Amino acid sequence: MIRARFLPAALLLVALLPVLPAAAQEGEVLPRIFLEKKIYSDTAGGKQRFFETHTVEKGDTLWRILERQGPLTPDRYAEILKEFRRANPKVTDPSRIVPGQELLVPSGAGEEPKDDGKTVGYTVNKGDTLSKILSSRGVPRRQRKRYLDAVQEINPSITDVNRIFAGKTLRIPTEGYFTEVKPPAEPAMAVAAAPLPSPASPEAPSPEKTAPPEVAAAPPSEAPTAVKDVPPAPQLTREVAPTPGQDALAPGKPEAELLAPKAVSPAASVAETGKAPPAEETVVPPARSPYRGLLSDLFLAIGEKWVDRGTMYLPLPSGRDVVLQLSDFPAVRFSGGTEALIDFRGGIPGRVRDAITAQWKSIRVVSLADAGGAGERIDRILGAAGYHSVKEGISQPLVMGETVSVALPARWIIQRTGESLLSGDIVLLKEVPEKPDPELLAVLRYARRLGIRVLPYADDPKAMEGFLVGVEEEASAGQVPVALAAPKAGGLPAVDFGLALLGIPSKTGERLRVGGAGDSFRLVVSPERLFEAGGKKYAVDTGKISPAIRTILRESGYAVFPVGKEVPGREILQRLMKVAGVGFEERREHLLTGGPNAGYEVRVTGAFLALPGSAGGPGRKVVLVRRKIHSATRVLLRDMGVEIVEW
Numbered sequence: 001m002i003r004a005r006f007l008p009a010a011l012l013l014v015a016l017l018p019v020l021p022a023a024a025q026e027g028e029v030l031p032r033i034f035l036e037k038k039i040y041s042d043t044a045g046g047k048q049r050f051f052e053t054h055t056v057e058k059g060d061t062l063w064r065i066l067e068r069q070g071p072l073t074p075d076r077y078a079e080i081l082k083e084f085r086r087a088n089p090k091v092t093d094p095s096r097i098v099p100g101q102e103l104l105v106p107s108g109a110g111e112e113p114k115d116d117g118k119t120v121g122y123t124v125n126k127g128d129t130l131s132k133i134l135s136s137r138g139v140p141r142r143q144r145k146r147y148l149d150a151v152q153e154i155n156p157s158i159t160d161v162n163r164i165f166a167g168k169t170l171r172i173p174t175e176g177y178f179t180e181v182k183p184p185a186e187p188a189m190a191v192a193a194a195p196l197p198s199p200a201s202p203e204a205p206s207p208e209k210t211a212p213p214e215v216a217a218a219p220p221s222e223a224p225t226a227v228k229d230v231p232p233a234p235q236l237t238r239e240v241a242p243t244p245g246q247d248a249l250a251p252g253k254p255e256a257e258l259l260a261p262k263a264v265s266p267a268a269s270v271a272e273t274g275k276a277p278p279a280e281e282t283v284v285p286p287a288r289s290p291y292r293g294l295l296s297d298l299f300l301a302i303g304e305k306w307v308d309r310g311t312m313y314l315p316l317p318s319g320r321d322v323v324l325q326l327s328d329f330p331a332v333r334f335s336g337g338t339e340a341l342i343d344f345r346g347g348i349p350g351r352v353r354d355a356i357t358a359q360w361k362s363i364r365v366v367s368l369a370d371a372g373g374a375g376e377r378i379d380r381i382l383g384a385a386g387y388h389s390v391k392e393g394i395s396q397p398l399v400m401g402e403t404v405s406v407a408l409p410a411r412w413i414i415q416r417t418g419e420s421l422l423s424g425d426i427v428l429l430k431e432v433p434e435k436p437d438p439e440l441l442a443v444l445r446y447a448r449r450l451g452i453r454v455l456p457y458a459d460d461p462k463a464m465e466g467f468l469v470g471v472e473e474e475a476s477a478g479q480v481p482v483a484l485a486a487p488k489a490g491g492l493p494a495v496d497f498g499l500a501l502l503g504i505p506s507k508t509g510e511r512l513r514v515g516g517a518g519d520s521f522r523l524v525v526s527p528e529r530l531f532e533a534g535g536k537k538y539a540v541d542t543g544k545i546s547p548a549i550r551t552i553l554r555e556s557g558y559a560v561f562p563v564g565k566e567v568p569g570r571e572i573l574q575r576l577m578k579v580a581g582v583g584f585e586e587r588r589e590h591l592l593t594g595g596p597n598a599g600y601e602v603r604v605t606g607a608f609l610a611l612p613g614s615a616g617g618p619g620r621k622v623v624l625v626r627r628k629i630h631s632a633t634r635v636l637l638r639d640m641g642v643e644i645v646e647w
Contacts, residue, residue, distance in 0.1 A: 294466035449632035494569035
């Protein structure tokens with residue numbers, strides 16, 4: 001650290017500069033000394049800030065540069081970054097610095113605040129909670145709430161008092177923190193260079209246009225100039241405790257804060273503040289924000305944060321803040337770090353919008369002033385989301401399944417990250433009628449059972465509003481149809497399955513009395529199964545009936561239906577359909593239901609057959625497929641009145 005030696009040495013150089021004019025005229029390069037010095041005010045009185053020059057080296061980042069001067073916490077980094085921006089107005093993006101670039105770096109950037117009697121430092125240990133820490137310091141239970149609020153006020157990084165992290169150093173308030181102390185008058189300070197005007201004063205040039213000042217050469221005979229009436233610089237952030245019943249709003253970036261409501265101007269929705277008289281542009285809040293309810297519900301359902309309470313303060317390099325009332329201009333905070341400010345009626349002036357987007361790379365101002373219906377508004381916000389992929393899903397819809405394929409066209413198919421396909425985190429936004437038909441609801445339930453997140457919404461252009469359509473499970477949805485599969489092996493199980501599927505009654509253990517010609521003899525035969533189909537009587541023979549008995553059965557009016565174990569179950573089913581007169585048709589990717597205008601398509605590849613209903617009821621639709629069928633698919637086809645069988 002150079003604070004102990006830097007100022008005297010620099011002043012000595014300033015005093016020596018006047019006696020070296022010849023060297024300067026001969027082309028000698030003078031020492032490159034930047035002694036830009038600004039005086040800020042805070043509640044503890046006057047405070048000086050010094051800056052050093054630093055040439056960026058390969059591999060440098062701003063964090064690494066500042067951390068070399070001492071330990072650096074995220075809170076301190078946010079504070080120092082504001083000073084860095086003012087001292088380096090030409091650095092538009094501090095995250096992108098290049099080797100060889102010269103910067104003015106705040107001296108002592110990593111210095112931690114010292115104990116002043118009002119707060120003390122505490123390093124969080126594993127297993128600590130704020131309540132436990134306060135209890136160990138003797139804070140009574142009845143005062144715990146006041147201390148917790150103060151901890152959040154002192155440590156902006158704490159957005160939830162129930163979540164603190166081991167290894168982090170916090171500032172804990174003492175009893176002195178709550179005692180009002182009148183701040184002392186700011187003392188005049190002697191400096192070698194002429195004082196710079198406050199950044200917010202009317203006559204001060206904008207930091208964007210001000211180069212680092214040169215060191216002035218003061219004649220040895222003159223006394224150092226004293227700073228008189230230096231106005232305090234404006235605070236860049238304001239910390240306001242959340243109002244009762246309102247959650248604290250987490251910061252979007254270290255130097256941007258979403259805070260609880262604070263009075264700006266009763267008629268102003270957008271204000272630009274500074275040390276100079278605030279330059280407010282009065283914007284009449286919109287009487288109504290079209291589709292606001294739909295947009296908030298939709299993005300909350302996607303998993304993003306919709307913030308429409310409190311005030312957003314956005315510091316600018318000029319020293320002013322852009323102040324936005326979030327009740328008029330909500331923000332969508334996306335999981336990837338991007339924020340979208342929603343301007344429903346074009347109420348944010350163009351110059352304010354440009355200043356926000358130029359200074360805050362993660363913030364997008366989305367104007368909906370000239371947007372059409374719900375679709376166009378959603379599309380504009382999704383364009384600012386920073387998602388890995390947002391694709392149109394009408395011409396190339398998502399298709400689920402193969403043997404039974406369900407195509408679900410949607411207005412948008414969203415992959416939030418590059419891992420969404422692997423993790424299954426795919427979101428479909430689909431416009432549907434206000435009252436979807438039962439088959440569309442069945443398809444939406446099917447997608448949900450497969451783990452696809454479909455958010456159906458309805459648009460009411462007349463009311464300029466919309467809503468998410470609920471897709472509730474039916475009372476019978478929990479009853480998954482039994483997986484019907486023809487036995488692979490033959491024998492009686494295959495016969496019983498085929499008879500049950502085709503709705504043909506059978507008899508077991510029935511005794512048949514048969515005799516020879518002229519009643520020359522009489523036998524009693526017990527076939528394993530008896531059934532009637534196509535106007536004939538059939539006796540099932542698994543190989544136990546002798547050829548002579550088979551002949552007698554035929555002579556007695558019975559047909560023998562042989563079913564050896566070596567015969568596949570699929571073949572037995574086909575033979576049963578043949579004797580029962582039930583035909584089937586092989587179809588490939590047959591459109592079972594839906595179509596281009598329905599918003600969905602269900603196609604099936606298999607053998608289709610129609611069967612009569614029981615007791616004169618409606619007919620049955622059955623499709624035979626050659627693959628394993630998912631339980632969700634069985635439920636879907638059941639909801640559409642179709643039985644599916646694996647064979």
